[in-house]
Amino acid sequence: MTEPLASLPTTDEEWRARLSPDEFRVLRRAGTEAPWSGEYVDTRTEGVYRCRACGEQLFESGTKFDSHCGWPSFDDAIPGTVKEIEDRSHGMVRTEIRCARCDSHLGHVFRGERMTAKNTRHCVNSLSIRLDPKR
Numbered sequence: 001m002t003e004p005l006a007s008l009p010t011t012d013e014e015w016r017a018r019l020s021p022d023e024f025r026v027l028r029r030a031g032t033e034a035p036w037s038g039e040y041v042d043t044r045t046e047g048v049y050r051c052r053a054c055g056e057q058l059f060e061s062g063t064k065f066d067s068h069c070g071w072p073s074f075d076d077a078i079p080g081t082v083k084e085i086e087d088r089s090h091g092m093v094r095t096e097i098r099c100a101r102c103d104s105h106l107g108h109v110f111r112g113e114r115m116t117a118k119n120t121r122h123c124v125n126s127l128s129i130r131l132d133p134k135r
């Protein structure tokens with residue numbers, strides 16, 4: 001996928017038809033892939049990471065950093081593309097991040113860890129994004 005979807009699916013059936021079972025579980029059911037299992041954990045390729053569900057551009061490769069947490073990590077998102085929601089599941093208070101366009105789950109955002117100058121870690125499932133390499 002190199003361009004955003006012109007129209008978004010509206011039902012689970014339509015999403016299931018577009019996504020693999022693993023992608024559906026993560027993107028549409030707020031699942032989490034196993035750490036170190038995703039295809040983009042160590043990726044250094046230049047480009048832009050798009051939402052795997054709708055194709056929207058979410059993260060620039062220049063904001064990706066090595067967090068040693070087992071998931072792709074970005075210290076910034078493309079402005080306006082990622083929304084934040086308080087997540088009180090699993091006995092923790094975390095901030096879930098979703099694609100602002102299609103409301104699909106991406107991962108969580110953590111602040112104050114001092115890993116980068118921006119002091120922010122968007123911890124994202126590889127299954128939620130697709131790298132569009134720079135051409």
Ligand SMILES: [Zn+2]
Nearest residue numbers: 051054099102
């Ligand atoms: Zn999306």
